[in-house]
Amino acid sequence: MQMEEATVRQLVKDAESLAGKEVLLRGWIRNNRDQKAFGFIALNDGTHFNSIQVVYEQEYLSNFEEVARLGVGSAISVSGCLALTPEAKQPFEIKASKIVVEGESPGDYPIQPKQHSREFLREVAHLRPRTNLFTAVFRVRSLLAFAVHRFFQERGFIYLHTPIITANDAEGAGELFRVTTLDPLNPPLNEEEKVDFSRDFFGRKTNLTVSGQLEAEAFVLAFRKVYTFGPTFRAENSNTPRHAAEFWMIEPEIAFADLNDNMNLAEEMVRYLITYLLDNAAVEMEFFNRFVEKGLLERLEKLASADFARITYSEAIKLLGRAKEKFVYPVSWGSDLQTEHERYLTEKALGKPVFVTDYPADIKAFYMRLNDDGKTVAAVDLLVPGVGEIIGGSQREERVAVLKQRMGVFNINPQDLWWYTDLRRFGGVKHAGFGLGFERVIMYFTGVNNIRDVIPFPRTVNSCDF
RNA sequence: UCCUCAGUAGCUCAAUGGCAGAGCGACCGGCUGUUAACCGGUAGGUUGCAGGUUCGAGUCCUGCCUGGGGAGCCA
Structure with a gap:
């Protein structure tokens, strides 16, 4: 049976009414802490600022070992049951019944679950979002x-x-950014031996606004x-x-x-x-x-x-x-x-x-x-x-x-x-x-x-x- | 462009001119409810680059590169 895909945004909004229901989430691992027979994944699916805690247990996952080894940044799909956890840090979590690895992230993924300097994150601007x-x-x-x-x-x-x-x-x-299709090494020259912009793309000097x-x-x-x-x-x-x-x-x-x-x-x-x-x-x-x-x-x-x-x-x-x-x-x-x-x-x-x-x-x-x-x-x-x-x-x-x-x-x-x-x-x-x-x-x-x-x-x- | 501070492990930072280190991360192992988890272990370095001073330079000097902050310009 195809389960309907949910988003963290929906879960946050309707956690109460979805309690006990099966949901499917897809997203990226922000943090993964495994223990002997169970582990916790902080999953962010991009629809909400908050990440969701996914609990996975050896007893219910055929690929427990694989999941436990997954690094920060990996992409997964999670099927599981939404459980309210009023006594914990987070209001609810997902008890996983199935986790599919969509895209692994090896150990040299530069973003760690800790504070990085803004300067460093600018150097990995493709990952900082x-x-x-x-x-x-x-x-x-x-x-x-x-x-x-x-x-x-x-x-x-x-x-x-x-x-x-x-x-x-x-x-x-x-100062302006010049827009030109002239060859900078060999531009056409006018009678005064200056660059002849009348022969540029627009027939005149142009720039970005x-x-x-x-x-x-x-x-x-x-x-x-x-x-x-x-x-x-x-x-x-x-x-x-x-x-x-x-x-x-x-x-x-x-x-x-x-x-x-x-x-x-x-x-x-x-x-x-x-x-x-x-x-x-x-x-x-x-x-x-x-x-x-x-x-x-x-x-x-x-x-x-x-x-x-x-x-x-x-x-x-x-x-x-x-x-x-x-x-x-x-x-x-x-x-x-x-x-x-x-x-x-x-x-x-x-x-x-x-x-x-x-x-x-x-x-x-x-x-x-x-x-x-x-x-x-x-x-x-x-x-x-x-x-x-x-x-x-x-x-x-x-x-x-x-x-x-x-x-x-x-x-x-x-x-x-x-x-x-x-x-x-x-x-x-x-x-x-x-x-x-x-x-x-x-x-x-x-x-x-x-x-x-x-x-x-x-x-x-x-x-x-x- | 000018002034100023900085650049050491993947990240954040230590190291009086005298053996280049820690925490985190990675990797291996342990742990029955963790939440920047915790505990044990392993690997990881052209100390931004090029010169110079010195018996000896991460450390001092010169130049360059890169980044932060301040100023100018502006939104």
Whole structure:
């Protein structure tokens, strides 16, 4: 008789009613402890953070010896009876009547039933999803991605796929990855003996996108509310726990909206995501709270209920000027906030997430709307304790004349972005948006403090393994 | 890119300039309810790489490589 296959997720949910029933499970061994005539296997079947204890006995298994020798990492199918064990560490276990070895794992399997360093696990990135930490991290990553879509879809946003390959060279958001089919050893040359990109695949210089914002602005003037959620590429030589060459960014854009609407959206979104996680990943969050960052849950619950702070850049400068803290970098109006300043603001002065708005125009991008004072732009950064900047956004400059003047200041030829200025000519309205670093949100919500540990196969400077 | 710390067994780490070790893992054996099981035994090393100082270098010096942390850039 073919037994119906069960999952650990189902068992956890319906343990009471399934007690005494025969079930079939398939999964991977996390730990195997054999004794003379019986043994215990911690089995993880991938459907739940928790592993299930399988009890096997010589008396009931024809292949007891084989099972007892199975190493960590081996794959098996288990048929057995679900037994409630209220007095034990685990609420229930499986008494095996049959175990089929699906795939053995020899003694050089690198993952042991103990704590490994994150650095070591990065070197075995193909196996690390079989550890508790990465099981939890990538479950949360998946849940958060879904929550992002749900948040926007519930509010009538259109999900927009902006191009991965672009010819936009104008935004200045960091170094670009060139996309080319030219032979690097023998490229075609023009009359000036320089590489002739007109003979490249697209007939021009192209690169991987550093942001979908400009394209999102085109769509927001048709759909009113749009968001992008996709990979982004920066060829920066950044060596920090917060930067990757390939990461995912969420970029909502809203029309008929100003900077305040923008912040309201950002705040509502961050809160929504936290609440979603606490409601849907309780086991994983409890794990992070215990083993990754003590007090994480308390911090997030507080975050979900308290308002974020909002201060202008000029207020922030005053606040920093009055601080007793000794800063390495001087605080002065006109220069960008240093990491130590941002940390002081969000961690010490205010002790919660803070929107800093209205930065000096000189240190922000050309597309940000010039304020009436002529000195600042309607920009906003969201700073959070521990991680720093997770959101950067602005109200966009919708006035053609001002936009062109600002392009001039930044040495951008308006012809190169003719379509972008066109958007202002034809029914342009005030609009705003922001970019949210998806990985930084995961870091912030899980306490995992290195971006390389929240990306399945991270790409960073000098590292593109797997 | 700059500053800083580190690199010793598969993993986590010890070793005053003087015999290269432990715990875990692996392998072999024991154990009637374990749960990072426990107990006994065995194997396992070009001390990141290349030079140098020294009677003698894992240890000191120089360069390089790799990794962590900090800074810049940013999400």
